[in-house]
Amino acid sequence: MISTVSNSHNGNALRRIGRDLQAPFSLQVRSGDQTHQLLCSELLRLLPHKRVTCFAQWNHQPVVIKCFVDQVKWKRHTKRELQGYRALEKANITTPDILEYGFDEQQKLGFIIFQRLTPSQSLLSRINTTDSKEERLSLIQRACQLIALMHNKGVAQHDIHLDNFIEYKNELYVIDCGDISTSTHLPLDRGNSLKNLALFLAQLPLIFDDSAAFALETYQSISIGKKFDIQMLLDQMQLLRNRRLANYQKKLFRDCTEIIYNHDIQHISASRRALTGPELNCWKLDPDSPFQTEEILKYGGQTIVSASFDQRQTFIKRYNIKNAAHQAQRAFRPSRAHISWIAAHSFRFYGIKTPEPIAMVEQRLGPIRRHAYYVSEFIDGTMLIDYFNDDTPESQIQQIVSRMIEVFRLFKLGNITHGDTKATNFMVVKNNVYVIDLDSVRFHTSPRTFQKTFKKDVLRFLRNWDDKPEIRDLFEKDLMSLLTHSR
Structure with a gap:
């Protein structure tokens, strides 16, 4: 692994190191009889064995450098970037200036040095x-x-x-x-x-x-x-x-810039690369270990504990197999950890607040799924069912009601149903509503099926307030209108 500025690389090294490349490092590139020395201070984008983009220093000025290192297509990729720049320039579209570019035939590397606009x-x-x-x-x-x-x-x-x-x-x-x-x-x-x-x-x-x-x-x-x-x-x-x-x-189930993915005959695991450290990697090999040492927060169909990995507090859910019949039922279906992993990332994609997903593990025997585990960030808030009380100011109640209605509106826009809209599955955190317990979430392609299931979600949510009609009244008109109006 590269960790100091004393590391010096050329095109062959960038191609060979791939995803293990780390800044800072010095870089030497050639164009014709000219050699350019750069100090790369921060990686902006890394496509292993294809392209590297960095903040750098060149000729005593801050720049952005793009290096194209694909063994076969490096020259084509460099030319395509240059053609795009010239098209923008000809159209008088604002784009950072190119300060230098070149083709290093010996190293099979193309590079373009752009003006760095700072602060931007x-x-x-x-x-x-x-x-x-x-x-x-x-x-x-x-x-x-x-x-x-x-x-x-x-x-x-x-x-x-x-x-x-x-x-x-x-x-x-x-x-x-x-x-x-x-x-x-x-x-x-x-x-x-x-x-x-x-x-x-x-x-x-x-x-x-x-x-x-x-x-x-x-x-x-x-x-x-x-x-x-x-x-x-x-x-x-x-x-x-x-x-x-x-x-x-x-x-989400592929090794890429965002995700670390591993699989073998006994398990699959996925974790967010930016949040994965040594402790989380150890946990993925023995996912039951925190359940032996940490306090159990919930037990039943799922067991929940809170544990710290790499100085980050998390919630861990283990989805339990109750008996042989339950094992047979779950063996070939996507696990609830799998569903939660997809749902949490998709919610963030859509701008719906939910605890940040960190990792998931499935224990398997070939294609047969067994226990599954899901790790998310720890959030400290109040369950929605407990939020509406005499101590909560009226202005805050109105704000959270609006945020909750907005969640359902986003569900409708995204053709999403939660599947279990108990008030305990929504948390108020710093005047925002977070959606939790995502293992029944569905993303619908059929408008008819969505409308039917979405109606169940809305009606189940309203039943949370059967004993508090004054709270139900705050939600009912707007939520019922979502069932009758198009987007």
Whole structure:
């Protein structure tokens, strides 16, 4: 493992080290008879054996360097990035300047050194860190204006997501030029424009679907000769969002940038790479160990303990097998840990608050599932059933009621049902509502099945307050309207 600045690498080393590459390190690249020395201080993106993107120092100035190291396609990938940059430059779209680039034939490496705009923030970071709805809408408005300008010039960014826009000195810049296409006919045609705008908006949290009409109005105020109605945009957004979610869910059981995945005949395990340390790795080999040493918080169909891994407090759920009949019933179905792992990541994808997923383990005998374990972050809050009491100020009650109704509205937008909407499965944490106990969550593709199951969720939730009609009244009108109105 690389841990000090004294480590020096070239293209062959970057390709060989793969995912074990760590910053800081020095880098030497060549172009013709010129040699460039860089000090890479932070990894921004790492696609093992293909591409490395870093913050670096070069000629006493801060830069961003992209290295293309695929053994076969390195030159093609470098040229594609350069072509995308030139397309943006020709269209007068703001993008960081290229300071240097080159092709190192000996090392089979292409590199591009970009101007580093500092201080800057990605659009995703800006949206996530502001509490102002007006500011978030302003950011979306500016992004839609920039997308419209690109389309007017026949330019489309096919990997268009929130991290590929950065704000610098109150201006948005487009970054990552490797998936830019240009059309010979100006402006970009109506169908591709709709898909590209929908792809951008589909990556915003579900709550922003309410702003789709505003985004479309902003886009069409600048775009040339393209008109489509809001329902066309919403339908395309839902189609693309479902496709992205399906692809994302597959990655949760694959070794990739975000996930560490291991499997053999006796077990499978998955954990979030950024949250995995030595202690969590040891636990994955012996997942029952905390249940022998820690206090049992709940016992029954699932046993819950709290334990610390790598200085992070967690909840661990073990989904128990009751008897031989239960074992036969669960043997070939996705385990409840598997369902919770997918649901928690998907909720975060959609912008629905839930404790952060950390790891899951299934004990197996070949394809036969046995015990399963799910680890999430520890959250300290109040169960919703206990929140509404005489000591809670009226203003806070109204706020949490609104947040809870919003959760159900997001469920409807995402065609999601929880499956067990007892009030104990929602927690109030710092004036936000977190959804817990995710092992019955379903993502529906059939509108009819969703509507039927969603109605059960709503009615079950309202039954929590049968003995508190004044609380039920706060929820009932808005929740029942979700059953009768379309999105």
